[in-house]
Amino acid sequence: MRDKCGACKRPHSVCWCPFLPQTTITTRSRVVILQHPAEEKRCLRTVPMxxxxxxxxQCNVYKGKKFPSAKHTGLEELLRVPNTLVLYPSKESIPIENIPKVEEDSEPYNLVVIDGTWAQAKSMYHNSPLLHSCIQVKLPMKGESEYIIRTQPNEGCLSTVEAVAEALGILEGRHRLKHELLQPLQALCRFQIWHGAVPHQSKKTLLDIGEYRKPVGKRTRKKLYSLVDIPSVQDCKGKEPS
Incomplete structure (x- = not known):
């Protein structure tokens, strides 16, 4: 067994902690992560960042498949607060850039983010009716994910840390915030590539150029292409559309 860092739980040779901000970042908004239980077992997850x-x-993680439940102390009250935003690309979602920015004399936001594969996130959202009553927001479509060591459904899908960094930067008008929060992710990807990992293209890109090697049914293909207009899907990794 290799010695592991006590903070990020990664082997010391690939520890990304040196790339964290020198001092922890204080934001006016609070981040609330609703995490699928399977995420805790992933070695390349981004929520610890x-x-x-x-x-x-300022970053609170609740684990489960349905929210809130009896074990989620204080979550129901938080979700009922008017300034709670759920980052989820539903039909009712509004562009997050249209939300008033956080000011010194304004109430800060509670930013709720679902952490799981796209299929898991969709199931968690639909099994949590209280989320539907919150203001739902979506991110602008911006280029490719920097989480290049995982296969995404398409170029618009982001890891959880990327989605939160983008959202906080917009809500608080702090564009450097995204740069500071993403340095550990960039380091993680570099380490993995140095140790033999290969940068991944999205499933949709591989389908477009005829290099996706697994059979794809009509239903899966339809789901992949329906994600083209979705600005962000948190941690869309693995076999799901994913």
């Missing part, structure tokens, strides 16, 4: 980069108490 947020937990370590943001000041204590």
């Amino acid at each position: 947020l937990e370590l980069a943001l000041s204590p108490g």
Whole structure:
């Protein structure tokens, strides 16, 4: 067994902690992660980057498949607060850039983000009716994900840390915030590539150029192409559309 970092739980040779901000970042908004239980077992997950980069108490993680439940202390009250935003690309979602920016004399936002594959996130959202009553927001479509060591459904899909960094930067008008939060992710990808990982293209791109090697049914193909107009899908990794 290799010695592991006590903070990020990665082997010391690939620890990304040196790339965290020198001092934890304090934001006016609070991040609330609703995490699928399967995410906790992934060795390349990105939520720990947020937990370590943001000041204590500013990134709260609730685990489960349905929210809120009896074990989620305080979550129901938080979801009922008028300034709670759910980052999810539903038909009712509005562009996050249309939301009033956080000012010194305004109430900060609670930014709720679902952490799981696209299929898991969709199931969690539909099994959590209280989320539907919150203001739902979506991110602008911007280029490709920097999480290049995982296969995304298409170029518009982002990892959880990327989605949160983009959203906070917009809500708080702090564009450098995204740069600070994404340095550990960039380091993680470099480490993996140095150790033999290959940069991944999205499933849709591979389909477009005829290089996707697995059989794709009509239903899966339809789902992949329906994601083209979705600005962000958090941690769309693995076999799901994913």
